[in-house]
Amino acid sequence: MQRRAILGYGAAGAGAVALMLFVGWWQVDGPGGPEPIGQRPVALTAMDFRLTDHEGNVVGPETLIGRPTMAFFGFTYCPDVCPTTLSDISGWLDDLGDEADEMNVVFITVDPERDTVETMAEYVGYFHPAIRGWTGPEEQIARVADGFRATYVRVPTESGDYTMNHTASVFLFAASGRFVTMIDYHEPREFAVPKIRRALEEETEGAT
Amino acid sequence: MKKHILTGTLTALLTLGGLSVPALAGPEDVVVENAWSRASIGMNRPGAAYMTISNTGDEPVTLIGLATPLAMMPEIHETKTNAEGVSSMSPAGEIVIAPGESIALEPGGLHAMLMRLQEPMTEGDTFPLTLLFDDGGEVTVEVPILSIAARGPED
Known part of the structure; x- marks a missing residue:
């Protein structure tokens, strides 16, 4: 029981890390990232x-x-x-x-x-x-x-x-x-x- | 050593006399020209000094540091501006000058960064700046302090 719980936490932890990595990628390099630098200022x-x-x-x-x-x-x-x-x-x-x-x-x-x-x-x-x-x-x-x-x-x-x-x-x-x-x-x-x-x-x- | 002092004094005298002469001292092959700096506002901000350093000899010379009574932490820094137009500044480390080559310390590039000023840099004054080389050689130049808005040694 205890072991399953640990495994469960481990899987959840790994999932969380993967999600964080994905979110990080999305925000920095992915489609959610800022516009390419060198972009024009707004009016x-x-x-x-x-x-x-x-x-x-x-x-x-x-x-x-x-x-x-x-x-x-x-x-x-x-x-x-x-x-x-x-x-x-x-x-x-x-x-x-x-x-x-x-x-x-x-x-x-x-x-x-x-x-x-x-x-x-x-x-x-x-x-x-x-x-x-x-x-x-x-x-x-x-x-x-x-x-x-x-x-x-x-x-x-x-x-x-x-x-x-x-x-x-x-x-x-x-x-x-x-x-x-x-x-x-x-x-x-x-x-x-x-x-x-x-x-x-x-x-x-x-x-x- | 005697020669260094003599040359340094001569340089100081000539600089004070308003004559722009190449400062020739220390390692005989190192020539420093067009040294200048900008006046500071007070002592809290770092100052910067500029010059051209030429190696007229047959061997490379390596500039390893700076010394001046004006600032506790004088150091060669380099400003870099990247493709996005962002400027940053960092210590340049040792600088090797090949035989027959010059390096320019100029606005927006290499500069003598004068951190922890011991006194304000006042327009019209000069201060001694010593270049330290890896072979133990030293070259001291008198650097004129120009206006805070100066753009070059002629301003």
């Missing part, structure tokens, strides 16, 4: 999140509608990629000159624990004045990243701190909120500025 009009900009204003996707938008993810404790991206963007904005005034440029942190509103304010102050810094509760950041099809993950470092792996591309949206294209990290500046102009022109076309 800003289809996103729903609440963040705070570096001046303390409540902002969301609707804040960006009406003007073309350049948006990217990062964190202020990032020593290499983020200052480089912010400097690149500052350079593109300088190249665009007056046209840059017609754009939203938003730096969204993936590290809200360290990147408070005050921290964001100080950090963006070192770059082009058009750049806005957005932060907010972790679950809201997760919603933004989900809409952008962006990813981020916290990784401990040997120094006892942590760093963030994150999507480093720059996203471009038309004034309507429609996703236009993205500028990959490392893309030469001669490709970036025409891409930004394309997003700006879509606005003009939309208006006529």
Whole structure:
């Protein structure tokens, strides 16, 4: 009797493990898995999140509608990629000159624990004045990243701190909120500025 | 040893004088050029420094580590961006530079990661950074600290 019970538990356990493996496969690699990465972000009009900009204003996707938008993810404790991206963007904005005034440029942190509103304010102050810094509760950041099809993950470092792996591309949206294209990290500046102009022109076309 | 000190001092003097000269010291065959770094905000964030390291000799050289009074944990790290556009950063380990070859420490790739800063990195200052090689050789360069928004050694 006891032995049968054990066998029964064993079979149930094996069944449970098999089910878990199947569910795992289904969710990760199988038909239930996420869309292939590299998928386009949804339109800003289809996103729903609440963040705070570096001046303390409540902002969301609707804040960006009406003007073309350049948006990217990062964190202020990032020593290499983020200052480089912010400097690149500052350079593109300088190249665009007056046209840059017609754009939203938003730096969204993936590290809200360290990147408070005050921290964001100080950090963006070192770059082009058009750049806005957005932060907010972790679950809201997760919603933004989900809409952008962006990813981020916290990784401990040997120094006892942590760093963030994150999507480093720059996203471009038309004034309507429609996703236009993205500028990959490392893309030469001669490709970036025409891409930004394309997003700006879509606005003009939309208006006529 | 005497030569190292002399060359280091010379480099420091020339760098302070605003002259951009290749820093030539230590293992005679290693030349470091275009060193630069970005200013930091305070001391909590890690800094990063960049440069080109050339091996002008006939034998490979192996870079095994870094030392600087500026940071408790200086280390060569490498940023990688995968096909999905996700950037990550990890220690690069030992770096072998073949004879006649150079490696570039540049934004988005290899960089000298300066963890646990001992003082803020202030624009306009310089700091000494020592490259340690597996044969016991050392090369010290004075790294200029540029703006936090600098994009390269010329900015």
